[in-house]
Structures are given as structure tokens and as C-alpha cells.
Amino acid sequence: MGFSLANIDRRVFYWILFIALMVPFLNPIGFPIKIAENTRDLYEGITEDSVEPGDVWVINFGYGVSAWPECHPGVTVCAKALLREGAHVILMGPHTDVELTYKHLLDTAKEDFDAATYGEDYVFLGYITGGESAIAQLASNMRSVYPTDHFATQLDDIPMMQDVNTWHDVSGVLSSDTGDWGGYFLTQWQEPYGVPMAQIGIAMLGSTGIPRWLAGNYFGMSVGSRGGAELEMLIGEPGDAIIAMDSISVSHLLIVIAVIVANVGLLLERGRRS
Amino acid sequence: MSQMLKREVVYAITGIVTVIMFLEYFFFPESQAWAEIIRTWSVIIYNISLGLGAVRLTMAHSMNVQRRRENWAFSGVLLAGLAIMLLTGLAGYFMTGQQTNNAIYNWLFNWVYTPLGATLYPITGFYIFSAAYRAFRARNIDAALMLIAGCFVILSNAPVGEALWIGFATVGEWFRFTGQVPGMRTFALVGTLGMIAYGFRALLGKERGFYAGGEE
Numbered sequence: 001m002g003f004s005l006a007n008i009d010r011r012v013f014y015w016i017l018f019i020a021l022m023v024p025f026l027n028p029i030g031f032p033i034k035i036a037e038n039t040r041d042l043y044e045g046i047t048e049d050s051v052e053p054g055d056v057w058v059i060n061f062g063y064g065v066s067a068w069p070e071c072h073p074g075v076t077v078c079a080k081a082l083l084r085e086g087a088h089v090i091l092m093g094p095h096t097d098v099e100l101t102y103k104h105l106l107d108t109a110k111e112d113f114d115a116a117t118y119g120e121d122y123v124f125l126g127y128i129t130g131g132e133s134a135i136a137q138l139a140s141n142m143r144s145v146y147p148t149d150h151f152a153t154q155l156d157d158i159p160m161m162q163d164v165n166t167w168h169d170v171s172g173v174l175s176s177d178t179g180d181w182g183g184y185f186l187t188q189w190q191e192p193y194g195v196p197m198a199q200i201g202i203a204m205l206g207s208t209g210i211p212r213w214l215a216g217n218y219f220g221m222s223v224g225s226r227g228g229a230e231l232e233m234l235i236g237e238p239g240d241a242i243i244a245m246d247s248i249s250v251s252h253l254l255i256v257i258a259v260i261v262a263n264v265g266l267l268l269e270r271g272r273r274s
Numbered sequence: 275m276s277q278m279l280k281r282e283v284v285y286a287i288t289g290i291v292t293v294i295m296f297l298e299y300f301f302f303p304e305s306q307a308w309a310e311i312i313r314t315w316s317v318i319i320y321n322i323s324l325g326l327g328a329v330r331l332t333m334a335h336s337m338n339v340q341r342r343r344e345n346w347a348f349s350g351v352l353l354a355g356l357a358i359m360l361l362t363g364l365a366g367y368f369m370t371g372q373q374t375n376n377a378i379y380n381w382l383f384n385w386v387y388t389p390l391g392a393t394l395y396p397i398t399g400f401y402i403f404s405a406a407y408r409a410f411r412a413r414n415i416d417a418a419l420m421l422i423a424g425c426f427v428i429l430s431n432a433p434v435g436e437a438l439w440i441g442f443a444t445v446g447e448w449f450r451f452t453g454q455v456p457g458m459r460t461f462a463l464v465g466t467l468g469m470i471a472y473g474f475r476a477l478l479g480k481e482r483g484f485y486a487g488g489e490e
Contacts, residue, residue: 010404017403031433034443065391100388129324130317137313140304144314166304192303203431211455211462226431249434251399256425258407263421266411 005265013258020254024246031249033242038213039230042198042220046081046174053086055171056164061093061101062181067202068104071176073228073241074200076108078174081235083112083121087171088160092125092146094181099126099150108239119158126150135184139167139193167193172219176200182209186217200227281479289477332356358382423449 023029044050046057059079063071082089091102102124106113116122125146128134137145142165148154155161163169167189175182175197182199189195196219199209203224213221222231225248228241291312298309331352338349359382366376412418429435430446475481 008407010408013404013407014400017400031437033433034436065388066394068392069395097383097387097391100383130320133313133316133320137310137317140310140313144310145317192299206450207454207458208462210450211458214451214455224431245433249432249437251403252428252432253434255403255406256428258403259410259421259425262407262410263412266413 004269005261006269007265008261017251017254020250021247024250028243029246029249031245033226033229033233033245035230035233036223036227038210038221038223039227040220040234041213042078042200042222042227043081043231043234045196045198045219046078046087046172047085051082051085051087051171055085055087056090056160056169057082057087058090058092058170058173060173060175060177060181060185061091061095061098061105062175062177062179063093063101063202064095064097064178065100067178068101069240069244070202070224070228071178071200072101072104072108073225073239073244074222074231075174075176076105076239077228077231077235077237078200079105080109080112080237083109083116088120089122090125090161090164090170091122092128094128096127102126102150119153120160123158123160124150132180132184132188135181136188139189139195141165167195170195173197174200177205178202186212190217198222285477285479292473292477328356423453 051057059075059082061075079089091105092098093101095101113122118124126149128138128145130137130145134145142161143155146155149158149161155165170189173185173189173195175185177199178201182197182201182205185197190197198218198220199205199212200222201209201224203226206221206223209218209221209223212218222228225241225244228239229245232239232242294306294308294312298306335349335352337343338346339353343349359379362376362379362382366379369376410417410421410424412421426442426446427449428446429438429442430444430450435442435446472481
């Protein structure tokens with residue numbers, strides 16, 4: 001049996017991808033990145049006139065460790081931007097590894113968190129369960145869901161949380177998601193009460209999130225690693241997402257080449273048979 | 275009596291809860307103390323279900339190990355992992371009041387869980403690459419159209435696409451916005467209407483799966 005373009009062993013593809021991905025890490029290419037309107041809207045919604053010092057913002061870590069490459073760069077930029085505007089940030093998340101993500105954020109936005117004070121500028125409420133009901137309950141009574149922060153301090157004893165207990169006290173929500181949690185904030189915070197919200201989602205969530213951004217439910221949206229890279233460009237601090245863009249370029253291009261090779265092989269086989 | 279508990283009481287509770295939550299959400303937001311109590315209970319029940327899930331998981335995998343079923347070794351690894359994380363977490367909690375103040379627990383989380391989690395997505399990249407080659411074949415005109423659209427969207431999402439030809443970005447964005455958004459809106463609306471219809475059917479007792487795990 002001879003070689004056929006339509007039947008190449010899958011291990012060949014694994015090796016091609018593995019070797020090809022090495023190239024941008026060893027020798028960065030640096031393709032120019034165009035900033036999408038939805039990402040720009042997100043950035044403008046959390047900077048300058050959109051945020052007043054003392055405003056309280058919720059950042060929901062709706063992603064686990066496995067989605068760090070896609071979601072975390074965007075969250076890092078947003079946390080930096082909000083802290084630089086003097087906003088107070090509430091951090092929380094529905095994944096069991098939320099503490100790791102919180103610690104990772106303290107590391108990736110180190111300078112900004114070092115300059116801020118825990119309990120006064122930001123607070124980590126920790127893990128949340130209860131699905132959409134819990135998010136609805138957060139809007140009406142945060143203390144019934146989180147009597148304490150992650151470190152077992154009563155919310156009443158945290159200076160930043162003294163006057164924060166309902167959606168009235170929150171200026172906006174940023175939900176970074178791999179799944180449904182942004183949708184819960186949408187139906188329980190944004191739609192009934194008009195709380196401004198934006199999503200920092202994995203690339204797959206672009207298809208559900210973009211219609212919401214176009215409808216005005218989200219004031220902005222960052223889609224996948226690309227969105228993170230665009231946010232890094234906007235804040236002017238290149239980070240992990242911009243580095244990853246070269247790998248994304250190589251892998252995406254290889255997928256298209258694989259599709260072309262497969263279909264050329266298919267056509268050749270058909271020609272041979274006929 | 276048990277049949278009554280299984281059906282009528284479930285329906286009665288569901289009906290009362292539905293009416294309260296419906297009225298609160300659409301007509302009296304923030305003014306219904308009952309709705310708040312129900313939501314609090316919902317969160318508590320959800321948390322209890324997590325514990326119940328852990329117990330059920332332990333029972334099912336213990337049986338796998340005990341009876342040496344297929345892949346029983348994986349069940350053993352799961353049980354060992356569950357026990358180690360539970361015990362180290364609890365030990366840290368009882369000693370310091372914080373479950374995360376335990377060195378073993380932190381080490382396992384930082385140096386086992388994190389690398390494994392971070393590896394998960396990149397591995398899918400390899401599968402997607404070979405799957406794209408094996409599955410994306412233009413066997414008919416519909417498949418060909420989908421493939422062409424997909425290639426444009428893929429290249430518009432990667433900076434290399436614009437570098438090769440600016441048209442990839444323009445056409446890809448057209449597919450993403452003009453092409454995709456109406457479809458997703460229709461999907462969302464139809465899905466929501468379906469959920470409402472399901473809710474009414476459940477309340478009227480026409481959905482068997484709604485109570486007692488679908489048993490008669």
C-alpha cells in the first residue's frame with residue numbers, strides 16, 4: 001500500500017505540531033495584532049471616566065487552572081486597570097481551584113496588588129457553590145452566601161465590605177468564564193438590575209457572548225487568548241497572551257494546512273478511482 | 275404515602291417555589307423575603323448535594339476496586355487521591371482554621387494538580403489538529419461550505435491570517451458577526467422558549483423525569 005495524502009498517520013501530525021510550536025518559543029515572530037471592537041469596549045468600560053475611585057467591582061474567576069492560558073491574561077489586565085483607577089475589587093469563583101487562580105493573579109499583577117491593601121482595596125471571598133441561585137442571592141444579600149472571606153474573616157470586619165452587601169453597592173461585574181457563570185450574572189444581575197457587566201471568556205464562548213455584547217447586555221467582551229493579547233496591547237504591557245499569539249498563529253495555520261492536505265488527498269483518490 | 279411524597283408533595287413544593295420566584299423576578303424585585311429564604315435554602319441543598327456526590331462517588335469506585343471490575347486501578351487512584359486531599363485539607367483546617375494552611379495539601383495542589391490542569395488544554399490541541407485532518411473533508415457541497423467558512427474564521431482569529439492576507443480578517447469577521455450572530459440569537463430564543471415549555475410541562479406533571487428519578 002503506497003503513500004496517500006488522505007491517510008497520513010496521526011502521529012505524523014502530533015510531531016509536526018510539536019516541532020512547529022517550538023519555533024515561536026525559540027524565535028518569537030511577533031505578528032501584528034489588530035484590536036477588536038468588543039475588546040476595546042471592555043477596556044474602555046473599566047478605565048478612565050467609566051470608573052471612579054472607590055467603585056466596587058466584582059471579578060468572577062469562572063475558570064480553572066486548565067483555562068489559565070485563555071482567561072487569565074485578560075483578567076490580569078482588568079484587575080490591573082481597576083486597581084489603577086482606584087476601584088475596590090471583590091474576587092471570587094466557582095471552581096474548586098479558585099485559590100490557585102487568586103494566588104496566580106497576585107503574582108501576574110504583582111506590582112498592583114503589592115501597592116494595594118487587602119481588605120481595603122481588594123478582597124478574596126473564595127469558592128462559591130449553588131449555581132444560579134447563589135448568584136441571585138449574592139445580588140440581594142452577599143453575607144448570606146459569604147458570611148466570611150476566604151481567610152475566615154467576617155465580612156463586617158473587612159473595611160472594604162462594610163457598606164457592600166447587595167447589587168446596589170457594586171458598580172460592575174467582570175466574569176471570566178469557561179462555562180455558564182457569566183450567563184448567571186447576566187440573568188441575575190445585569191438584566192433585572194442593569195448592573196454593567198463584561199465577559200472574559202474562552203474562545204468558544206465568543207459565539208454566545210458576542211450576540212450579548214451586540215445587544216448591550218455586556219458592555220464589552222474579551223474572546224480567548226486573542227482577547228487577552230488585545231487587552232495587553234491596550235494597557236501597554238505585553239504578557240503571556242501576546243507571547244502565546246505566535247503559537248496560536250502557527251497552530252491555526254497548521255490546522256488549515258491539514259484540512260487542505262486532507263481534501264487534496266480526497267480529490268486525488270477520487271480521480272484515481274474514476 | 276410514599277407515592278404521594280414522590281409526586282404530589284414534589285409538585286406542590288415546585289409550584290409554590292415557582293410562583294414566588296416568578297413574582298419576585300418579574301414584578302417585585304428585592305422585596306420578597308420569602309424568595310431570599312428559598313434561595314438560601316437552594317444554596318444549602320446544593321452544597322449538601324456536593325457531599326452526597328462525594329459519598330456516591332466513593333461507594334461506586336469502592337465497588338469497582340472490591341470486585342476488580344475493568345479499569346479498577348483507576349478507581350483506586352481516585353479513591354487514594356480523594357482520601358489524601360480530604361485528610362490533608364481537614365488536618366490543615368483543624369490545626370489552623372484554614373484548609374489551605376497545610377504544606378502537603380498545598381504541595382499537591384501546586385505541583386500535581388496545577389501542572390495536570392495546565393496540560394489538559396494543550397493536549398486537546400494535538401487531537402484537534404489530527405481530527406481536523408481526518409474529519410474535515412468536503413464530501414458534499416454543505417461540508418465544503420462549512421470547511422471554507424471554518425478556515426476563514428480560524429485564520430481571522432490568528433494574527434498570521436491578517437499577515438498573509440487582510441481579506442481573511444474581513445471575511446472571517448463577516449462570518450463571526452453577520453453569519454453567526456442571527457443563528458445564535460435564534461438558538462438562544464428557541465432554547466429559552468423550550469425551557470419555559472418544559473417548566474410548564476413539569477409543573478403539570480407531564481415530565482416523568484422531573485420527579486423520583488423518572489420512575490413510575
